[in-house]
Amino acid sequence: MSASLPTALWAAQVAAATPLPDTRLNTRLEYLLTHLAEKPLDAFPQALPDCHQAKATYRFLDNERVDQDDLLTGWRQTTTQALRGQAVIYVAHDTTTFNYTSLKQTTGLGYISDIEAARGFHCHSSLALQSNGVALGLLHQYYWARTEFKRSRPQGRAIEDKESIKWLHGLDATAAALHAMPAKERPRVVHLMDREGDIHEVFVKVLRLGHGAIIRRYRHRNVAEQPGDADEAIGQAPVVARLRLKLPAGHGRKRRTAVVELRSRVLTLTPHSHHERGRQPLRLTMVEVREVDAPPEVEEPVHWLLWTTEPSRTKKQILAVVRAYALRWRIEDFHLIWKQGCRVEQLQLETRPRLEKALVLYAGVAVRLLRLRDLARREPTAPCTEVLSEDEWQALYAHATGAAATSATAVPSIEQATRWIGRLGGHLGRKRDGLPGVRTLWRGWRDLALLVAGYRAGKVCSA
Numbered sequence: 001m002s003a004s005l006p007t008a009l010w011a012a013q014v015a016a017a018t019p020l021p022d023t024r025l026n027t028r029l030e031y032l033l034t035h036l037a038e039k040p041l042d043a044f045p046q047a048l049p050d051c052h053q054a055k056a057t058y059r060f061l062d063n064e065r066v067d068q069d070d071l072l073t074g075w076r077q078t079t080t081q082a083l084r085g086q087a088v089i090y091v092a093h094d095t096t097t098f099n100y101t102s103l104k105q106t107t108g109l110g111y112i113s114d115i116e117a118a119r120g121f122h123c124h125s126s127l128a129l130q131s132n133g134v135a136l137g138l139l140h141q142y143y144w145a146r147t148e149f150k151r152s153r154p155q156g157r158a159i160e161d162k163e164s165i166k167w168l169h170g171l172d173a174t175a176a177a178l179h180a181m182p183a184k185e186r187p188r189v190v191h192l193m194d195r196e197g198d199i200h201e202v203f204v205k206v207l208r209l210g211h212g213a214i215i216r217r218y219r220h221r222n223v224a225e226q227p228g229d230a231d232e233a234i235g236q237a238p239v240v241a242r243l244r245l246k247l248p249a250g251h252g253r254k255r256r257t258a259v260v261e262l263r264s265r266v267l268t269l270t271p272h273s274h275h276e277r278g279r280q281p282l283r284l285t286m287v288e289v290r291e292v293d294a295p296p297e298v299e300e301p302v303h304w305l306l307w308t309t310e311p312s313r314t315k316k317q318i319l320a321v322v323r324a325y326a327l328r329w330r331i332e333d334f335h336l337i338w339k340q341g342c343r344v345e346q347l348q349l350e351t352r353p354r355l356e357k358a359l360v361l362y363a364g365v366a367v368r369l370l371r372l373r374d375l376a377r378r379e380p381t382a383p384c385t386e387v388l389s390e391d392e393w394q395a396l397y398a399h400a401t402g403a404a405a406t407s408a409t410a411v412p413s414i415e416q417a418t419r420w421i422g423r424l425g426g427h428l429g430r431k432r433d434g435l436p437g438v439r440t441l442w443r444g445w446r447d448l449a450l451l452v453a454g455y456r457a458g459k460v461c462s463a
Contacts, residue, residue, distance in 0.1 A: 079137030108352025110145030
């Protein structure tokens with residue numbers, strides 16, 4: 001799969017899968033991806049060898065024959081190849097916003113917040129994950145800019161006239177990727193969405209496609225089972241199990257253990273007859289995870305409500321749904337790497353189409369870094385040659401051990417190589433520190449490129 005190849009081979013595979021009108025453009029794309037992946041923190045002038053290559057990059061982004069959709073096709077094609085051999089995949093969908101308010105002369109930007117002067121645009125991505133949470137690649141991206149300040153939200157508009165259509169675009173793109181594969185090789189798909197995906201048309205589309213879904217509850221919904229809404233109905237369901245749930249640190253909370261009760265109930269959603277006219281009832285399962293006897297210092301006790309198509313009758317099934325939904329955070333990590341690790345909001349380009357093309361290129365780089373982190377956790381004993389070239393791992397080995405690798409040297413594991421790359425990025429590597437996070441990895445990856453350049457220069461001098 002493309003995301004597990006050494007940098008040069010990865011870039012070559014993506015470029016070959018990208019339908020550009022001239023092979024010279026594919027060659028330029030391959031060259032560009034290689035250098036951006038090696039130095040994700042650097043702007044074009046620093047990531048590329050000289051000013052001539054930087055100018056060639058700007059010409060590439062300005063070339064009207066290089067379409068953003070063609071660049072996205074390269075990611076979709078290589079991700080589809082990675083789906084082969086997977087029994088089940090999860091597809092996490094989410095939106096992020098890019099702020100380019102400082103680019104006063106850039107055309108095509110739109111409103112992005114309640115601050116009228118703020119300018120930029122939005123992107124909705126669909127990220128494919130293995131069943132263990134390791135990123136496989138991007139299946140879809142949808143970019144748009146708002147032309148109206150403070151969007152009005154009148155009732156009764158069709159979803160095609162709303163920004164909510166982005167969720168359906170992601171579902172359709174996933175289905176198209178699967179249909180491009182032989183039927184016997186298609187994995188089962190489960191979609192993961194946050195509260196914003198709690199939309200009637202999304203549920204309808206998922207069921208029509210024959211896919212699965214786990215979506216965080218947002219709206220109060222009428223149900224046929226009793227006069228109240230779904231929240232009241234699940235509250236009256238019997239407790240399936242009570243257990244101690246370990247909550248990791250992160251997102252403003254400390255690590256702790258919570259006592260929670262698990263409930264589930266199959267419910268029939270009955271749309272409002274007035275402003276949801278034409279919508280048909282749906283049968284879905286609601287899963288509840290509710291903390292009991294929370295300590296006084298806990299400001300927000302755990303309370304998760306999830307709509308799902310997945311089996312959720314037993315304790316084991318409910319926990320499987322909750323663990324699967326937790327994989328949705330991978331797309332948040334992707335956004336973090338994309339925006340901060342690749343510094344894409346510091347791009348200075350004169351038009352929105354050029355910015356979007358650059359963002360598409362960096363999106364693949366971000367997924368690759370995310371995959372490296374997760375491979376170290378999920379497949380730690382795999383050889384590091386799945387992600388590093390011979391020069392890369394040998395330069396890293398020499399720097400970490402103080403000795404040159406020989407023909408008898410065993411190829412390090414992905415976990416070991418990831419620890420060494422993290423050390424380059426400032427990770428201390430103490431036992432209590434765990435494995436490097438994405439921030440230290442993207443810093444370490446840039447420094448690895450410098451190590452490799454020195455290593456190759458040394459080989460030339462000694463030849």
